[in-house]
Amino acid sequence: MGRNGTHPTRLKSVNPAPKSSARTATGPASSAYAEAFVPEPDGAAAARGRADDLGLECISPGVAAALALLARVLEARAVVEIGTGTGASALALLAGMAADGVLTSIDAEAEHQLAAREVLTAEGIPSRRVRLIAGQALAVLPKLTDGAYDIVYVDGDPLEYVEYVAQAQRLLRRGGLIVLHHALWQGLVADERNDDDEPLIIREALQAVLADESFTPVLLPLGDGLLVAVRS
Ligand SMILES: C[S@@+](CC[C@H](N)C(=O)[O-])C[C@H]1O[C@@H](n2cnc3c(N)ncnc32)[C@H](O)[C@@H]1O
Numbered sequence: 001m002g003r004n005g006t007h008p009t010r011l012k013s014v015n016p017a018p019k020s021s022a023r024t025a026t027g028p029a030s031s032a033y034a035e036a037f038v039p040e041p042d043g044a045a046a047a048r049g050r051a052d053d054l055g056l057e058c059i060s061p062g063v064a065a066a067l068a069l070l071a072r073v074l075e076a077r078a079v080v081e082i083g084t085g086t087g088a089s090a091l092a093l094l095a096g097m098a099a100d101g102v103l104t105s106i107d108a109e110a111e112h113q114l115a116a117r118e119v120l121t122a123e124g125i126p127s128r129r130v131r132l133i134a135g136q137a138l139a140v141l142p143k144l145t146d147g148a149y150d151i152v153y154v155d156g157d158p159l160e161y162v163e164y165v166a167q168a169q170r171l172l173r174r175g176g177l178i179v180l181h182h183a184l185w186q187g188l189v190a191d192e193r194n195d196d197d198e199p200l201i202i203r204e205a206l207q208a209v210l211a212d213e214s215f216t217p218v219l220l221p222l223g224d225g226l227l228v229a230v231r232s
Contacts, residue, residue: 026221034222038065041095043123047088050115056085059155059181060223064092067153070177070228071096076150080171081105082137082164083155087116089181093153094125103130104144106156110134141167149173155181158198161205169212172231178215180205184225 040061051058059067067089071079076097081090084107093103107113113132120130133140137156141164152168154161161180168178183206184190188199209215209229217229 031221035060035062037062040064041068041091041123043091043119044088046122047086047091047116047119050086050119051088054086054112054115056112058085058088059092063181063223063226064088066220066222066226066228067092067179068096070179071101071151074150074175074177077101078149079103079151079153080141080144080149080168081153081155082141083107083157083181084113084116084132085155086112087119089153089155090116090120090130091123091125093151094120094129101129104133104149105130106133106135106137106140108134108136108156138163138167141171144171146170147173149176151177151179153179153181158182158185159201161202162208165205165208169214169231174232176231178209178227178229178231180209180227182224183219183227184221186224189225 038061041064044064048058071093077100079093079097079101081093081103084090084105090103090105097103105116113134117132121127138160149171150173152171154164154168156164165178165180172178183202185199185202188194188196189202189206191199206219206227209217209227214232215229216232217227220226220228
């Protein structure tokens with residue numbers, strides 16, 4: 001049963017926005033200000049350059065700041081990342097993690113991980129702090145240890161997000177965080193009339209987190225949307 005006593009499959013895909021007198025700081029100017037507020041870590045520009053060359057997307061500066069903060073709050077020592085890309089999110093997570101923390105980062109494309117390794121090495125990050133695993137996330141994740149991770153950061157194939165949530169549930173320790181990027185997928189997740197595969201499946205993944213009472217979630221409109229939930 002879900003947290004409202006309804007069966008998870010019957011939950012609405014998007015809750016109706018409640019009427020509220022609370023002020024909100026929405027709009028492009030506030031969004032741009034928030035995104036640029038915290039300077040990016042050294043090396044982010046190099047990661048972006050390599051991503052452009054490979055036709056890949058990177059996290060936004062605001063998402064990078066959030067990842068570093070969350071890793072710092074938890075003093076994270078063991079983090080799983082799904083979707084290494086060229087290393088922008090890895091740099092942010094490592095900037096917040098404990099000095100002896102190890103990031104396990106999975107990507108299906110060895111070429112992306114090669115670029116990420118070069119970016120991280122140029123920033124002086126010792127190779128022992130980043131365990132890069134080349135492979136399909138759904139083949140690799142089941143081999144990782146239950147309850148052993150402080151954060152599972154999801155930025156891989158959006159069509160596999162529901163399975164990633166199930167894996168994160170298993171991998172996280174109590175008090176650990178699932179952090180799911182692209183949670184608002186170009187604004188299309190909030191548009192209930194849109195039934196493209198990505199927004200549909202991301203909505204399903206968000207509802208799986210919401211319906212799981214062991215998670216306390218928040219959905220943040222940073223970058224392409226960031227769902228953060230702590231596992232109790
Ligand atoms: C948007 S990029 C990640 C960007 C990175 N997190 C950053 O901001 O620097 C998505 C990555 O997920 C990888 N990917 C896509 N499907 C995957 C899968 N099924 N298993 C593992 N990696 C996958 C892609 O190769 C790509 O490098």
